Amino acid sequence: MSLPLPSSVDETVDLLRHGSYVPDRALSTSLFLALKLGRPLFLEGEAGVGKTEIAKVLSETLGRKLVRLQCYEGLDVSSAVYEWNYARQMLEIRMAEASGNTDRTSLSRDIFSADFLVHRPLLQALEADVNGPPVLLIDELDRTDEPFEAYLLEVLSDFQVTIPEFGTIKAEHPPIVIITSNRTREIHDALKRRCFYHWVDYPNAAREVEIVRARLPEVERDLSEQIVAFVQKLRQQDLFKLPGVAETLDWTRALNTLDCMELTPEVINDTLGTLLKYQDDIQRIQGSEAAKLLNEVNMAARPSPR
Known part of the structure; x- marks a missing residue:
């Protein structure tokens, strides 16, 4: 309804x-x-x-x-809007000829009717x-x-x-x-x-955490926040293709499937292919750069001393 x-x-x-x-x-x-x-x-x-x-x-x-x-x-009208069912039209023409109907005006009107029109999106x-x-x-x-x-x-x-x-x-x-x-x-x-x-821009960290929580409520909140913080750091890097929200969700699903409780440099290196989609970007982040970004994420998450 x-x-x-x-x-x-x-x-x-x-x-x-x-x-x-x-x-x-x-x-x-x-x-x-x-x-x-x-x-x-x-x-x-x-x-x-x-x-x-x-x-x-x-x-x-x-x-x-x-x-x-x-x-x-190359998308054209026949794929996006309409086309005529040419096979049915040819069959209709042959049936009309076989029955002796040679009135072209009537036949043209018949084969270009709604019955022969293929509706595209x-x-x-x-x-x-x-x-x-x-x-x-x-x-x-x-x-x-x-x-x-x-x-x-x-x-x-x-x-x-x-x-x-x-x-x-x-x-x-x-x-x-x-x-x-x-x-x-x-x-x-x-x-x-x-x-x-x-x-439609990339979301800020708070809204991206909310998106992950809405889509993947089964994932622990601490892990969701750590994932989002790392992705937000990645978007500040000079990469060929920055990860979108779709990639954040894909990565979160992958880490949850692996029963990951928190990000580690090893886990990041093993799963970067679900987050970054170009080899040059993966090579740039893997290893020491991933560890550096993760360290920045963890430092920012620590409560400041009183």
Whole structure:
């Protein structure tokens, strides 16, 4: 059963927290305004900071269907919006010829009807649903090229799709649209103007501990705090790819699986591959640098003498 949209920023915070997502106030405000005013929410930020998760949590907590369009280089209309079922169309043409039906106008009208239309994610998101408008996630838009980005303007402006052979399909109620980008390239201003914008940054230590506690409550709090403190130290290093919240959670799960009670230089060296994803970064941190960072974490955690 679907739930009504939140009526305040506080209710938006509660909604996300109910889905084990720990937002900051600014993100909750941007999301509330996007929901209230029916505008797409465009989220930019480094990979692994929780942009995609927002759409998943909204789908889960609101009881709406999640329609996900995973973007990639070369994505086109036939994969993202619609295509015709050519095999069925050819079969229909041959059956008509076999039965002596040679009225091309009638046949053309028949084979370009809704029965032969294959709905891809963007078209699916415009369909009415018993649980209310779905959550449309357009994930990693920066991976596509500019022509596809331009095609999205009609969809995001009027929540409709024009199919030359069929006509215009318009959503009775607009979907909830979340667009994400890792900023590997700049998205055109024309598309950004149609959206509300928010930069999703790495969380501070207190909020990251809260995220770990919400997602992995079985992990001891002392270990969670030590893990987060170490990751926060790592993000101050000159690495090719800084670990995101997703990597923090992966590392915490790995350490918990190993029945680790506290961080040690040996444990860090053995498990860095779950936290860092480039060999150059791993080589830079392994060994003495890991021990140094861990020592700084442990020193900071000690109570100061009176």
